[in-house]
Structures are given as structure tokens and as C-alpha cells.
Amino acid sequence: MSEPTQLWGGRFKSGPSEALANLSRAPLSYFRLFREDIAGSRAHASELKRAGVLDESEFAAIRAALDDIETDVAGGHQQPIAGDEDVHTFLERLLMARLGALGGKLRAGRSRNDQTANNTRLYLRRMARELSREIISVQEALTEQASHHAETVMPGFTHLQPAQPIVLGHHLMAHAQSLLRDLQRFEDWDRRFDRSPLGAAALAGSGIACRPDLSAIELGYSAACENSIDAVAARDHVAEFLFICSLVAVDLSRLAEEICIWSSKQFSWVRLHDSYSTGSSIMPQKKNPDIAELTRGMSGTLIGNITGFLATMKAMPLAYNRDLAEDKRALFETIDVLELILPAFAGMVATLEFDVDKLREEAPKGFTLATEVADWLVGQNVPFAEAHEITGAVVRYCEERGHDLAGLTEDDLPKIDPRLNKDMLAAITLDKALASRTGYGATAPVRVREQIARFKTAITACRIFAGVSKATHGENDPQELRSR
Numbered sequence: 001m002s003e004p005t006q007l008w009g010g011r012f013k014s015g016p017s018e019a020l021a022n023l024s025r026a027p028l029s030y031f032r033l034f035r036e037d038i039a040g041s042r043a044h045a046s047e048l049k050r051a052g053v054l055d056e057s058e059f060a061a062i063r064a065a066l067d068d069i070e071t072d073v074a075g076g077h078q079q080p081i082a083g084d085e086d087v088h089t090f091l092e093r094l095l096m097a098r099l100g101a102l103g104g105k106l107r108a109g110r111s112r113n114d115q116t117a118n119n120t121r122l123y124l125r126r127m128a129r130e131l132s133r134e135i136i137s138v139q140e141a142l143t144e145q146a147s148h149h150a151e152t153v154m155p156g157f158t159h160l161q162p163a164q165p166i167v168l169g170h171h172l173m174a175h176a177q178s179l180l181r182d183l184q185r186f187e188d189w190d191r192r193f194d195r196s197p198l199g200a201a202a203l204a205g206s207g208i209a210c211r212p213d214l215s216a217i218e219l220g221y222s223a224a225c226e227n228s229i230d231a232v233a234a235r236d237h238v239a240e241f242l243f244i245c246s247l248v249a250v251d252l253s254r255l256a257e258e259i260c261i262w263s264s265k266q267f268s269w270v271r272l273h274d275s276y277s278t279g280s281s282i283m284p285q286k287k288n289p290d291i292a293e294l295t296r297g298m299s300g301t302l303i304g305n306i307t308g309f310l311a312t313m314k315a316m317p318l319a320y321n322r323d324l325a326e327d328k329r330a331l332f333e334t335i336d337v338l339e340l341i342l343p344a345f346a347g348m349v350a351t352l353e354f355d356v357d358k359l360r361e362e363a364p365k366g367f368t369l370a371t372e373v374a375d376w377l378v379g380q381n382v383p384f385a386e387a388h389e390i391t392g393a394v395v396r397y398c399e400e401r402g403h404d405l406a407g408l409t410e411d412d413l414p415k416i417d418p419r420l421n422k423d424m425l426a427a428i429t430l431d432k433a434l435a436s437r438t439g440y441g442a443t444a445p446v447r448v449r450e451q452i453a454r455f456k457t458a459i460t461a462c463r464i465f466a467g468v469s470k471a472t473h474g475e476n477d478p479q480e481l482r483s484r
Contacts (some may be wrong), residue, residue, distance in 0.1 A: 009194070010278060021085075024085060024457070025082075025084075025085055025086075026085065026086040026087065026328075027329075028080065029332050030086065030087060030328050030332070031080050031084075031086075031087050031090060032106075032173075032332070033119045033120075033123055034070070034073050034074075034087055034090070034091060034192055035074070036119040036120075036122040036123050037071065037087050037088060037091055037115065037119050038069065038070045038091060038125075039122060039219060040075060040094075040115055040118045040119060040122070040198055040219065041062075041091070041106060041231065041243040042063060042067055042218070042389060043198060043215040043219050044106065044110055044209060044215065045059055045062045045063055045106060045108070045215070046059075046065070046214070046215065046218060047109065047199070047208075047209035047210075047211060047215050048105070048106070048108060048109065048208070048209065048211075050211055050214070050414045051109065051209065051210065052209060053105060053108050053109070053397065054105060055303075057484075058102055058105065058195050059419050061099060061102060062095070062102065062105075062106060063121065064101065065095055065098045066095070066297045068098070069091060069094045069095065069098070070207050071095075073091075073094075078094055081093075086111050086112070087119070088115055088116075092104075092107070093105070095129075101141075107448070108208050109200055109201065109206040109208030109209040110198070110199075110206065111200075111201045111232075112200040112208060113200070113201065113202050113203065113232040113319075113320040114197050114198050114199065114200040114201055114202075114231060114232055114327075115198075116199050116253060116324075117197035117200070117231060117232050117234075118196060118219070119239075120238065120327065120328070120331070121193060121195075121196070121197065121237060122219065122220075123195075124237065124238070124241050124388070125190055125193075125194075125220075125332070125337055127241075127468055128186040128190050128241070129186075129187060129465065129466045130339075130466075131186070131245070131248075131335070131338055131339070131342070132183050132186050132187075132462060132465060132466035133467070134339065134342035134343060135179055135182060135336070135342060135348070135469055136183070136247065136459065136463060136468060137254070137342065137343065137346040138179060138181075138346045138349060139176055139179055139180065139459055140346075140350075141346045141347075141349040141350035142172050142173070142175060142176040142179075142349055143172075143173070143176060143452055143456065143459075144350065144352070144457060145169070145172050145349065145352065145354075145451075146168075146169035146170075146172040146173045146176065146448070146452055147168075147169065147452055148463055149167070149168040149169040149354060149356070150167060150169040150445050150448045150449050150452070151167065151445045152167060152168040152169065152354065152356050152359060152360070153166075153167065153168070153169045153171075153275070153359060153360045153363045153430050153431075153434065154167070154171065154269070154360075154362070154363055154385070155359075155362050155363045155364075155365065156171065156368070156443075158331065161366065162365060162366030162367070162368045162424075163368060164368050164369075164433070165363040165369065165430050165433050166363065166369055166434070166435060166443040167366050167434060167443050167444075167445055167448050168354060168359060168449075169445075169448045169452070170442075170443040170447075170448045171248070172231060172449055173451055173452060173455065175251070175254070175255045176455060177455070178251045179248070179252075180253055180455065180458060180459065180462070181213050181275075182244060182247055182248045182251060182467075183345045183430075183459075183462040183466075183477055184248060184462070185244045185247070186465070187461075187465045189237070189240055189241060189244060190465070192237075192240075192426055193221070193237040193240075194219040194221055194222045194223070194267045195216070195221055195223055195224060195225045195226070195231075196212060196214055196215060196216035196219055196223070196224045196225060197217070197224075197225050197231035198210025198215050198219065198224075198226060198461060199211075199215055199216075199228075199230060199231075200212070200214055200228035200229075200232050200247050201223060201228070201229035202232070202319075202320070203228060203229050203232055203233070203318075203320060204228055204229075204417075205228040205317035207322055212224035223277055227454040228316055229319045232319050232320045233318045233320055233324075234311055234321040235309075235324055235327050238309065238327040238330075238331060239306065239309055239310060239313065241331065242305055242309055242330055242331065242334055243306050244448075245334045245335070246299070246300055246302040246303050246306045246334070248338065249295070249298065249299035249302040249303070249337075249341070250299050250303070251337065252295050252299065252341065252342075252345055253291075253295055253296045253299040255349075256289075256291075256292035256293070256295040256296045257292070257296055258346075259272075259292040259348070259352070259450065260289050260292050260293060262291075263287075263289050268355060268358060269354060269355055269358060269359055270352050270353065270354050270355065270364075271353040271355070272287060272289055272329055272348065272351075272352065272353070273348070273352070273353070274287075275289070275347070276288045276291055276344070276347050276348040277289060277290065277291075277348075285423070289348075289379055291341075291344045291345060291347075291348045293406070294341070294344075295341050295344075295345055298337050298340075298341060299331070301334075301337060302334050302337060302338075303334070305330040305331075305333060306330070306332045306334075308330060309326065309327060309330045311326075312326050316461070317423060360363055360430070364404065364405065364406060365404060365432055367395050367404060367405060368430075369405050369428045369430070370394070370395055371391075371433075372427060372432070372433050372436075373387075373390075373391040373394055373405075373424060374387040374388055374390075374391040374429040375387075375436070376423075376428070377390055377419065377424075380419060382419060390416070390417045390419065390420070393416050393417060394408070394417075397412065397415070397416050410422045410425065413425075414445055441459035
């Protein structure tokens with residue numbers, strides 16, 4: 001059982017050099033694909049039975065052995081040895097140790113080319129759902145916060161400069177909407193690559209396993225790949241998966257950047273929960289947004305992985321080349337990073353405490369209500385081009401006197417333009433500014449609540465895909481965490 005198995009070598013006079021063996025051996029992390037490899041072996045055993053290569057008793061023995069091997073490996077009772085080149089040789093070694101020559105019959109009609117292609121697809125289909133569940137946890141934290149702050153006023157920014165007052169819930173839902181599209185991208189990805197490469201063998205298809213359509217159904221696909229060469233040579237499903245993951249990281253990083261800014265002393269808009277922040281080894285007063293910073297930093301790693309893998313793919317001739325093994329290096333790091341980030345990020349968002357009074361105080365600063373002046377003038381039948389100029393004059397008048405719009409008096413107005421009067425002062429309030437933005441998807445509190453309701457409906461479809469039947473707050477429930 002401890003002797004390594006080699007799947008090739010009959011035409012060679014000597015075995016591989018130590019240097020080649022070291023280069024060729026799969027990293028230990030690649031052996032995580034054992035479940036997928038065993039699932040493919042089960043389906044292939046069915047193929048061999050249909051082809052008459054296995055009789056009923058041989059088929060039953062192989063299937064039972066595969067089940068036992070999966071249990072043993074999952075339980076840590078069987079582990080790869082140094083001589084196991086990859087997950088395929090590892091599992092064949094265990095199978096032959098149990099069944100002897102019968103275990104070697106399973107290799108008929110297949111190649112490591114279609115095995116590894118199938119393993120990767122099955123694994124990514126599973127991970128698309130697992131990562132979706134974690135993203136949904138972030139979504140739930142965002143919508144919970146947005147619901148709580150559907151009337152909390154804050155300054156909205158463009159070019160990182162104060163622009164117009166908005167609702168905090170509206171701002172948070174903007175981040176939720178981008179992550180929703182990422183969830184939908186995983187679903188779309190899954191539909192596009194719901195095809196089994198098993199049966200393609202090395203590249204030309206198998207002369208023994210001739211019903212890949214039936215193997216596909218057994219493995220949970222809707223059909224087999226249309227082209228056996230494409231089945232083993234294509235890695236666009238890997239590239240697209242890496243892209244979606246990198247986009248998730250970028251979307252999280254944009255919010256992470258804002259949390260870093262908002263939690264700084266200069267802003268003091270939000271307080272981080274103690275359990276989702278860290279301190280300094282030298283400065284006792286520090287409370288650092290490490291989750292946000294690590295997310296922001298790790299997003300660069302994920303961007304690098306998709307970029308690097310595309311470079312690997314760009315000049316590769318058909319069909320299979322060993323370069324394709326690099327897909328796993330990029331995939332596993334990307335997935336592992338996201339699995340670290342997402343639970344921590346969900347907890348951080350769920351436990352953020354916003355300073356509602358300070359946000360409201362900051363909301364009108366920087367002339368964020370200037371657009372309301374222009375809109376009021378338009379309501380007085382002033383062409384917008386003129387209203388824009390008049391409003392600019394109002395801003396200039398205030399700046400020259402060292403105050404904001406709130407410092408204007410009724411006596412100031414005719415000095416700026418005769419079309420301005422006291423009704424304009426009454427029109428430029430935060431609440432009126434928000435209430436006037438009533439278009440679909442706008443920042444008026446009533447529209448924000450409607451948006452949240454629609455979002456909760458949209459996320460239901462994502463829960464079905466991810467295998468989540470209800471809200472996944474769990475340990476990240478905002479109310480529970482705030483009370484700790």
C-alpha cells in the first residue's frame with residue numbers, strides 16, 4: 001500500500017530523475033481534489049460496465065472500494081506519500097492495494113487529461129456555490145445595515161469631494177448591488193460550463209468509454225462537452241472563474257477603502273467592533289481596520305492570479321499541455337484567500353456602528369446643497385444654464401465671506417441675483433433634498449426601502465443556487481454581535 005504507482009513509463013528505459021520528479025510532483029494542496037477524482041472514477045466505472053470491460057461483480061467491488069477510499073482519505077486515515085505524483089496516482093495506488101489487478105482495470109479508456117479537466121470543473125462548480133454562500137453573508141450584513149440607515153443622511157462624494165447629500169442606506173446598497181452581480185456571474189458561469197469533459201480521454205475521445213453523455217448525467221452535468229479536444233484543452237472556465245473571484249475582491253476592496261477612511265479619526269463616521277479590529281504593539285491607543293486593509297491588499301493577489309493565468313494560456317497550442325497544471329496554483333490560492341476574507345468581512349460590516357449625528361452634521365458641508373439652489377431656480381422658470389451660473393455666484397459669494405450655504409441670509413440674496421428670495425433658503429434643506437430624489441433607484445428614503453425590498457427578492461434566486469434556504473446571519477448577526 002505504501003509503494004507508489006506510476007501511470008506511464010513503459011517505453012522508457014529508466015525512471016525520471018530526482019529533479020524531474022520533484023518538478024512534476026503536484027503540491028500537497030492539489031490533493032484536495034480527491035473527492036472529485038473519486039466521483040469521476042465512479043462514473044468511469046459505470047462506463048466500463050456499459051462497455052463490457054467490467055462485469056457486475058467487478059463493478060460493485062470497484063465502486064465499494066472507491067467509497068471506502070473516499071471515507072479513509074476524508075478522515076485522514078490515508079494520505080499521499082512522496083512517490084504519489086498527483087491525486088490520480090495517489091488514488092490508484094490505494095485502489096490497487098485493495099483490489100490488486102482489478103484496480104488497474106479502471107484505467108482503461110481514460111486519460112489524466114480528461115480526469116484533471118473533470119476534477120477542476122466539478123471542484124469549481126462546488127466552489128462557486130460555497131463562495132456564493134459567503135458572499136450572501138456579506139450581502140445580508142449590508143442590507144441589514146442599509147435597512148437600519150434608510151433615513152440616515154450622509155454626504156455623497158464624486159472625485160472624493162463632497163457632492164450631494166444621500167442616504168447612508170443608499171450608499172451601502174450600491175456596494176450590495178455590485179456584489180449581487182458577482183453572485184449572478186457565478187450562476188451564469190455555472191450554466192456555461194455545465195458540460196462534462198470525462199470521456200474525451202487524451203484528446204480524441206475514448207474507444208472504450210463511448211457514452212460520455214451518460215457519465216455526464218451521473219456527475220451532475222447536463223451534457224458532455226461538444227468537442228473532445230476542447231474538453232481537455234480549454235481553461236476559459238478557469239480564467240472566467242478567476243475573473244469573477246478577482247472582481248469580488250475588487251468590489252470588497254472599494255468598500256474596504258471607504259471603511260478605512262470613515263473609521264479614521266479625521267472622519268470618525270464609523271466605529272469598528274473590537275472583535276473585528278486590531279491594536280498596535282507599540283501604540284496602546286490604536287484601533288486598526290485590519291480586515292479592510294487585508295482585503296484591500298489581497299485583492300491585488302487575486303488580480304495577479306487572473307493576469308498571470310491569462311499569460312500562461314495565451315500561446316498554448318491545442319490540445320493538452322502540462323502548462324495547464326498551473327491553473328490549480330492560481331485557483332487554489334484565489335479560493336483560499338476569498339474563504340479567509342469573506343467571513344471576516346461579513347462580520348466587520350455587520351458590526352459597524354455609524355455616528356448618525358456626525359454624518360448628518362457633515363452632510364451639507366462643502367456646498368452639497370448647491371444643486372438644490374439650481375433646481376429651485378429651474379422651478380422658478382429660470383433656464384438651467386442660467387441657474388447654474390447663478391448658483392456658482394452663490395457659492396463664490398459664500399466662499400468670499402468664509403461661510404457655507406447655511407450662512408446665507410435673506411438680505412444676502414438680492415446682492416447675488418434679484419431672482420433669489422427667501423423661498424430659496426427654505427428649499428435648501430437636507431430633508432427636502434433627499435425627499436426630492438424620488439426617481440427609480442434614487443436616494444429618497446422611500447426609494448431606498450423599495451430598493452432593499454427588491455434586492456431581498458433578487459438574492460433569493462442566489463440562495464437557491466448556493467444551496468441556502470434562509471438567511472445566513474448565524475455568528476455574523478448584527479444584533480447579536482453588537483450586544484457582545
